[in-house]
Amino acid sequence: xxxxxxxxxxxxxxxxxxxxxxxxxxxxxxxxxxxxxxxxxxxxxxxxxxxxxxxxxxxxxxxxxxxxxxxxxxxxxxxxxxxxxxxxxxxxxxxxxxxxxxxxxxxxxxxxxxxxxxxxxxxxxxxxxxxxxxxxxxxxxxxxxxxxxxxxxxxxxxxxxxxxxxxxxxxxxxxxxxxxxxxxxxxxxxxxxxxxxxxxxxxxxxxxxxxxxxxxxxxxxxxxxxxxxxxxxxxxxxxxxxxxxxxxxxxxxxxxxxxxxxxxxxxxxxxxxxxxxxxxxxxxxxxxx
Numbered sequence: 001x002x003x004x005x006x007x008x009x010x011x012x013x014x015x016x017x018x019x020x021x022x023x024x025x026x027x028x029x030x031x032x033x034x035x036x037x038x039x040x041x042x043x044x045x046x047x048x049x050x051x052x053x054x055x056x057x058x059x060x061x062x063x064x065x066x067x068x069x070x071x072x073x074x075x076x077x078x079x080x081x082x083x084x085x086x087x088x089x090x091x092x093x094x095x096x097x098x099x100x101x102x103x104x105x106x107x108x109x110x111x112x113x114x115x116x117x118x119x120x121x122x123x124x125x126x127x128x129x130x131x132x133x134x135x136x137x138x139x140x141x142x143x144x145x146x147x148x149x150x151x152x153x154x155x156x157x158x159x160x161x162x163x164x165x166x167x168x169x170x171x172x173x174x175x176x177x178x179x180x181x182x183x184x185x186x187x188x189x190x191x192x193x194x195x196x197x198x199x200x201x202x203x204x205x206x207x208x209x210x211x212x213x214x215x216x217x218x219x220x221x222x223x224x225x226x227x228x229x230x231x232x233x234x235x236x237x238x239x240x241x242x243x244x245x246x247x248x249x250x251x252x253x254x255x256x257x258x259x260x261x262x263x264x265x266x267x268x269x270x271x272x273x274x275x276x277x278x279x280x281x282x283x284x285x286x287x288x289x
Contacts, residue, residue: 002032004277007255011136012044016260019044023055029268033277035060040101042089068178078204083196084188086284091191108176115172196225201232229254
């Protein structure tokens with residue numbers, strides 16, 4: 001039986017696998033379709049598409065856009081990411097979003113390091129840049145800062161680094177500019193893609209009624225689907241998100257959120273049937289003009 005993985009990352013953002021190497025790994029994992037959804041960039045899509053053709057794997061050009069979860073004016077502490085599947089890599093609006101997000105990270109990262117230094121943590125931003133360069137990653141983010149903290153003994157693990165320093169409750173947390181959810185969805189649609197809510201568990205909304213309201217708001221903004229299967233989701237979570245997808249007439253998707261060696265998640269470990277990919281392909285027809 002063939003499977004698909006519709007949420008993966010490469011060195012074009014914060015993964016450790018080159019875009020051109022992902023299809024070979026996907027083939028070995030028994031996948032018939034693969035999406036590359038790097039954070040706020042389409043930089044790796046051309047290389048991954050070419051390698052997918054060589055490996056005879058169906059390729060989904062994608063992106064994972066960071067957005068502000070405070071849609072209704074009330075601050076929320078969770079993470080809102082919107083996957084764009086079947087996007088055009090060279091779309092002008094999507095390119096503008098990527099540039100805005102890059103500038104936001106470029107401003108935030110040094111500010112985090114400065115807060116760390118104020119806390120007595122002996123770390124320099126040049127060390128973070130050097131680490132990212134050695135790993136070949138194109139987008140520098142908090143995981144790179146966390147890796148430096150671990151290497152210098154200030155944190156035991158990635159989770160510890162985020163808990164103590166880099167997460168929303170961390171001592172060195174800096175909030176960066178975040179795109180409105182409406183803009184994220186609009187840019188994905190402008191690029192011909194489907195807008196899919198990524199890993200809804202990371203929204204941090206535990207009350208069922210609040211989650212229903214939140215999904216309804218996203219649906220009103222044009223959301224096309226929910227990533228029901230993800231490495232963060234247990235069986236009860238999957239059932240809950242599938243019910244929400246059915247309630248709001250949304251498509252369903254799924255993926256591992258593979259980042260290479262940066263995380264313990266393996267490519268294709270969600271065993272998502274290839275039929276999920278085929279349903280999404282059929283749904284893209286109105287967007288491909």
